[in-house]
Amino acid sequence: MIIGIDLGTTNSAAALWRDGESVLIPNSLGDLLTPSAVGLTDDGEVLVGMAARDRQPTHPKLTGTVFKRLMGTHQPVRIGRRDFSPEELSALVLRNIKADAEAFTGETVDQAVITVPAYFNDRQRKATRRAGQMAGLTVERLINEPTAAALAYGIHQRDDGAPFLVFDLGGGTFDVSIVEIFDGIIEVRASAGDNRLGGEDFNHLMVQLAREKIDPKGKLGDPNDPAIVELMRAAAERTRRALTDRQTAPFSLVWKGEAYEADVDADEFEQRCEPLIARLREPVLRSLRDSNIKVDGLSEIIMVGGATRMPVVRRAVTRMFGRFPNTTLHPDHAVALGAAVQAGLKSRDAALKEIRLTDVCPFTLGVDTAERDFKGNVRTGIFAPIIERNTVLPASRVNIFSTMQDNQREVLFNVYQGEARDVSANVHLGKVSVPVPRGPAGTVAIECRFSYDASGLLEVDVTVPQTGTTRQLVICDEEDAAADRDIEGRRKALAALKVHPREEDRNAATLARAGRCYESLLRERRDYIGKVITHFLSVLDAQEPRAIEEARGNLEALLDEIEGERYL
Incomplete structure (x- = not known):
């Protein structure tokens, strides 16, 4: 059986496609949300979900949260005396969800569609895929969270119409996607985001504001003490949620037998949040620029993600777009419900047989090149895009380069993902070299073709037309290749695209x-x-x-x- 999973920064959820609709899967406690938290007991027993989250304020050194932000890095998370990788912790959450799904359905769950932030890069996506494999799941597809949210809102059931924007602010990440449907194809026109912006950042500002009120003399001690940090974070979360439908809310905690309490006003919290609100604008503007769509060309604004409940965010979005957003679906459930729709597509459910879903390349893919400045000096490490961000996938693009030195024998292409002009600021994915015939600089042409699909498979074909010499680089994790039963089919599909328009x-x-x-x-x-x-x-x-x-x-x-x- 295949299910859809929203692997969130703060909470995770799962759903399945059954009888023509998405059905949320409750966990062992009967809740539809499972905290993305992992902890250890004093005896070393692993706790996942609410059991771990509840112990965080009292056992901060034995609990790990917000590790989704570290996906794709080598930064470990210390829990007790052991270091965990972000993939290992995510795998524990996914394994717990898998067990809950099997208890709910009475069937073996061995496949999943897992959602990721639209702005996750190649490393982060592959880390997520590995986490699924470590949990005993075959990851049939990674789908961008805003795309999943669009499916949850039923755009696959709508007639062709104007594009709309999905505004997804979760616990740890922020994504924007512009989506359009035509001729039975759901197409993502553009995506942008900020992987370091979410509800946790608003909690941090709440902590700063509240601490000034409840502890002006510093009686709470070291603000970086893990115990007080977690107590303050939990109190900030309660206060922030209370301000959803109130003008003022109490911020309270007990530390070393003494109670601390103060009221927080919604207006002063909104003023404190202005820097974060300003950061919401740039991804929105980038997605509109990349899709060449103006605000008045959008049919509606759809809001998902738990942090969008905050009035400060909803007011900001209303001002930004000059209209009220659509909030009809539960913000914490929309992404999981949409992942289940994609699971139904993967299982070829009859109710979804006419639907085709496209996605876009989240980051630009290209190679490093060199150029001469006005003095004739060679400057290296300059990024040359080949597949631009927000190109509809699958896609194949070719650029032509030439030699830089007289009698050059070889040309080396380093492959990068990112947007910076200096390749050192982008993500290095691999390299491929090709021999070239000797000749004056600039006289030998080399064609470099990138072919990329929605599951992250990248083929780089380098050809020297003068000699017919070709070299190819396939960028895909070895674990992914071994687990993907259809990788040859995916490569054949890309081969069919390798024709210049x-x-x-x-x-x-x-x-x-x-x-x-x-x-x-x-x-x-x-x-x-x-x-x-x-x-x-x-x-x-x-x-x-x-x-x-x-x-x-x-x-x-x-x-x-x-x-x-x-x-x-």
């Missing part, structure tokens, strides 16, 4: 028709059609399918007008 039948036919039309015209009309052909060629070279389709349609309409009837 100029060579695709419809584009080639349109260019041939335009060429014949150019030959039949004279003077100004010939000049005009020549400029239109040049524009279409430049669009083809940009290799952006949506833009190509629009430009081809415009060119064909122009040819119809000039010729008086469609050429046969």
